Amino acid sequence: MKDLIYTILDLGEAKGISYADVRVVEESLESYEVKDGLVEVAEWKEGYGFGIRVLHDGAWGFACSSSVNKIEMEDALTRALGIAESSGIARGKRIELFPIPTVQNRYHTPMERDPFAISPAEKLSLLIKAEGLMRGKPYISVSQAFMDIYKVRKVFASSEGSYIEQEIVECGAGIAATAAAGNEVQTRSYPNSFRGNFATGGYEFVEGLDLAGNAERTADEAAQLLFALPCPSKVTTLILDSSQLALQIHESIGHPVELDRVLGMEVAYAGTSFLNFEKRGSFRCGSDSVNIIADATIPGGLGTFGYDDEGVKAQRIPILQNGIFLNFLASRETAREVGSQPNGTMRAESWNRIPLIRMTNINLQPGSWRFEDLVADTDDGIYMATNRSWSIDDQRLNFQFGTEVAWEIKKGKMGKMFKNPTYTGITPQFWNACDGVAGEREWRLWGIPNCGKGQPGQVAHVGHGAAPARFRNVRVGVMG
Amino acid sequence: MEEMIRSTERGIYIHRFHYVNVLAPKRAIITGMTRDGTFLLERGKMTKPLKNLRFTQSILDALSVVSLISKETKLVAPEAEYEIPFLTGSVVPALKIENFHFSGVSETDTSR
Numbered sequence: 001m002k003d004l005i006y007t008i009l010d011l012g013e014a015k016g017i018s019y020a021d022v023r024v025v026e027e028s029l030e031s032y033e034v035k036d037g038l039v040e041v042a043e044w045k046e047g048y049g050f051g052i053r054v055l056h057d058g059a060w061g062f063a064c065s066s067s068v069n070k071i072e073m074e075d076a077l078t079r080a081l082g083i084a085e086s087s088g089i090a091r092g093k094r095i096e097l098f099p100i101p102t103v104q105n106r107y108h109t110p111m112e113r114d115p116f117a118i119s120p121a122e123k124l125s126l127l128i129k130a131e132g133l134m135r136g137k138p139y140i141s142v143s144q145a146f147m148d149i150y151k152v153r154k155v156f157a158s159s160e161g162s163y164i165e166q167e168i169v170e171c172g173a174g175i176a177a178t179a180a181a182g183n184e185v186q187t188r189s190y191p192n193s194f195r196g197n198f199a200t201g202g203y204e205f206v207e208g209l210d211l212a213g214n215a216e217r218t219a220d221e222a223a224q225l226l227f228a229l230p231c232p233s234k235v236t237t238l239i240l241d242s243s244q245l246a247l248q249i250h251e252s253i254g255h256p257v258e259l260d261r262v263l264g265m266e267v268a269y270a271g272t273s274f275l276n277f278e279k280r281g282s283f284r285c286g287s288d289s290v291n292i293i294a295d296a297t298i299p300g301g302l303g304t305f306g307y308d309d310e311g312v313k314a315q316r317i318p319i320l321q322n323g324i325f326l327n328f329l330a331s332r333e334t335a336r337e338v339g340s341q342p343n344g345t346m347r348a349e350s351w352n353r354i355p356l357i358r359m360t361n362i363n364l365q366p367g368s369w370r371f372e373d374l375v376a377d378t379d380d381g382i383y384m385a386t387n388r389s390w391s392i393d394d395q396r397l398n399f400q401f402g403t404e405v406a407w408e409i410k411k412g413k414m415g416k417m418f419k420n421p422t423y424t425g426i427t428p429q430f431w432n433a434c435d436g437v438a439g440e441r442e443w444r445l446w447g448i449p450n451c452g453k454g455q456p457g458q459v460a461h462v463g464h465g466a467a468p469a470r471f472r473n474v475r476v477g478v479m480g
Numbered sequence: 481m482e483e484m485i486r487s488t489e490r491g492i493y494i495h496r497f498h499y500v501n502v503l504a505p506k507r508a509i510i511t512g513m514t515r516d517g518t519f520l521l522e523r524g525k526m527t528k529p530l531k532n533l534r535f536t537q538s539i540l541d542a543l544s545v546v547s548l549i550s551k552e553t554k555l556v557a558p559e560a561e562y563e564i565p566f567l568t569g570s571v572v573p574a575l576k577i578e579n580f581h582f583s584g585v586s587e588t589d590t591s592r
Contacts, residue, residue, distance in 0.1 A: 185506055271498065271515070389501040393513035393532050398586040400511050400534060402503045420504055422511075424534070426587050478536050478583050479509060 005157045008073045012054065012159055017081060019055040019097060021158040023309060024068060025351035028116065032147040034127040037135055040144075042120060049351035052076045056084035058094030064352045097332040098342050100312055102161035107306020109169040110299065111202025115149040116169075118203050123147055126211065127173070133215035134177040139223040141185075142178040146195040147171070147206060148449070150461075154309075162311040170302060170461060172198030172447055173206045175215055179222035186225035186419060188404055190218040192243045193386050198447030198461070199300045221405060224417055231406055231421040233477035237381030238423055239374055239470045242438075244403050245364065246446035246464035247387045252427040253285075253292055254362040254462070256396040257319055258345075258453075259328040263337065269455050271394025274427065277338050279325055286323035286431030289367055289469075294319050294329060296344055296360035301463035302447030303362075305347075309355035312344040319362065323432065329357050349458035356454050361445065363465030367437025371468045374436050381409040382476055384421045400424040400478060423476045430471060438467035484548045484576045486524040491576075492533070493519040493526055503536065511536045513586065534584035548576035 005022050012020040026048045033041035050073065051064035061084030063076040115123075127145035134143035149171040156164045174196015176189040191197045191209055199205045240248065256273040260266055275283070286292075296314035298304055305314055310332050318326050329345040330338075334357065346355040375383065389402035406421035407414045443465060451460045485493065500512030513532050520528040550573040557569035 183506065389503050389511070391499045391501045391511045391513065391534075393534070393586045394498050394515045395532075395586065398513060398532070398534050398584055400503075400536070400584070402501075422503060422536075424584055429587075478511075479503065 001155060002163065004070060004073065005155065007070065008052070008077055009157060009159045011074065012077055015077075015081060017054050017056050017159070019159055020077070021053050021156065021311070022050060022073070023348070023351060024050045024155040026153045027350060028151045030116070030120075030149045032120075032123055032127060034124065034131045034145045036143060037132065039124060042124070047350060050076070051348070051351045051353070052080045053354060054080045054084050055095060055097065056081055057088045058096070059084045059087035059091045060095060060354070061085070061087060062354045093337070095333055096336050098336040100332065100342065102158070103307065103311055103313070104163050105306065106165045108167040109200045109304075111169055111204070113203040114169070115171040115203040115206070116151060126206070130175050130211035130215045133212055134175065134219035137177070137216065137219040137223065139179040139181050139226055140177050140219050141180040143219070145173070145175045145211060147173040148195065148198065156307065156309060156311050158311055164307045164311055166306050168200060168305055169202065170198055170200050170447070171203060171206050172196050172449070173209055173211060175211050175218055177219040177222040179219075179226050181226045184226045186222055188218050188222035188225065189386055190214045192446060193388060193404060194450065198302050198449050199445065200302060200304045201300050205300070225405060225419045228417040228419040230479070231382070231418040231477040233479070235473055235475050237378050237409070237470060237472055238474040238476060239378065239381060239383045239409065239468055241383070241385035241468055242442065242444045242466040243446050244384055244387050244401065245466040245469055246448065247390055248401065249292065249362055249364055249464045249466060250359070250448060250451070250462070251390055251392045252396055252399055252430070253319065254359040254464070256427070257328050258357045258359070259330045259334040259338065260357045262328065263334055266453065270453050271396070274395045274397050275325060275328070280328070281324070281326060283325045284323050284432065285325045285428050286320050287434045288322045289434050289437050290320050290323045290431050291365040292320040293317065293363050293365060294327075294343070294345070294360050295363055298361050298363070298445070298465070301361035301445055301465070302449065303360035303462040308344040308346045309348050310342065310346040312342050312346065314360070315344045317343050329359065331355070331357050347460055349460065353454075353456070353458050356458060358453065358460040359451065359462040361463035361465060364437065364467070364469070366440045366443040366467045367469070369436045369438045371438045371442050374438060374468060374470050375409055375414060376412040377436070378409045378470065379411060382418070382421070383407045383409055383414065384423065397427050398424070399427065420479065421476065422478045423474050424478050425474055430474065433472045433474065434469055435472055436470040438469065443467040481550050481552055481574055484550060484574065485521055485526065487548070488521045488524060488576070491521040492530065493521055508539045509536065510539055511583070532586040533582045534586070535581060536583040537581045542577050542580055545578040546575050547578050550574040
């Protein structure tokens, strides 16, 4: 493979191309779902191909193929060059890349048990056991269990001399119980909605989730929701669980710090950002309690890797420090344009897509509270858990989230359950109203395997670490 | 379309929605934002641009109070769903909806 790639990069140089990179990507995916006592899905998918990106005369070109051989690579190089030449006719500013050190290295996800080496029967029996504990419980009409495992082996080589081989392994699982009675339908999930929680690592992560140990409680809560009162409509103190907070970070901090959005490259689809370069280093986007770090190096994060798809090493970068906005996520191109540094955040969904700026693990750092103290310290409020829906405007300011469940907090104690909870706010005001973050003990890493961006669309696997946190004066119970 | 605007004493003209999601599936309550141009209609004319608005609305209720449907239709082809490589589209008219429920407004200037 190395010889083949070098032959192509040499050919590019002979054609006078100023920069080229080749990515060869091999992916495997296994996906399982058990529903109402039956195996609903047992799916294996594989993909293999390469992509060549060239920068010629200040313009990008990209071409790819699923046949990895010399003839196809030569052809793709010619096509990529043709696209760069055509793009050059209409280009605005001349694209230049921020210089980076060249790298010869390997990276692989550390793990104990390779999830691909575990038999499908063993994986399914874990799901069937957990699903079986929810099935038949009072009011439960649908019981489901999910598991996904994913592996990508990729080679990145650039005309500058980098050659990086990586093997990244991810897995995760979850359960969901849907209860119905009369006109009411409610779903409760564990450990998270939308198929569960995901991490880089081995099968030990799936086993550690203890789906079976949480199945009955999950089903019971779904049934209780049928008879819960609707979430009241008011302005109150809100405590979020760490999984809902993960999505709050994702939508209102993670996306707005993507520098390509700020520069207008995502306007048509994903939108722009309320942040701009002048706000860097001075804009207060949260209270002193809010410290957020983009960390592609943290063990187990779904956005953890060795190098990004431009060959930039994985990094740990402060995003908000004591509430002050410090850094964007930047590529070699965008960093050069605004005079900052690339920070290892360019990733492509697969061999057939160009890399884009993507979140890594955007983590809210733990605070000094304990969850029970946050509750005990709250006279009147509401605790919401597990995401159900999300929506945020194209500048990432006005958001509204729905969660699966909420509980009233009265005089420092958790009280009655509420169904259909929602809350809404404006990003900087909301984070500025954060007056307490729970500590290390309750801090969890959440994997979000379905972050969408770009045209054509690309899905990225990203992570968020968070502990429960408290927010003052939040509008809850918005229901039309 | 022109007649629909001309017949409106006071209303809002919405060009595009952003990031629409379902809040309560059984009642078809959805929420989302406006984008790319939201305008105030007064006495049959488009008078002012508005900040982006959030709506939270049962779509069944909204469709039950449609007062006018445009003669003109438009092919709207949203993004193909992720991982579903088909382009889909809908040929749709414009609607004039009475009593559409807005629940919030976006701040556009947050400098301090």
